Amino acid sequence: MALVKKGSRLIIVDGTTYRWRLRGRPTYDQGLAMSPLTYAVEHAQTPGTTLVITTNQPHLSN
Secondary structure, X not given: OOOOOOOOEEXXXXXXEEEEEEOOOOXXXXXXXXXXXXXXXXXXXXXOXXXXXXXXXXXXXX
16 A cells, blocks of 8 residues: 555655654544554655654654
């Protein structure tokens, strides 16, 4: 599944461009601070494979 371009940001790492996106509203568990922040990253030029990253931080809206 490819990332939606609307609301996503570009980042360049070692000359390679990636697109990342953070969910705007927290999930129910994230709102209760029961589950950590997650965001998705994919290669900008060849989308298709998405890497989901889970951190140990709460969602930014908490």
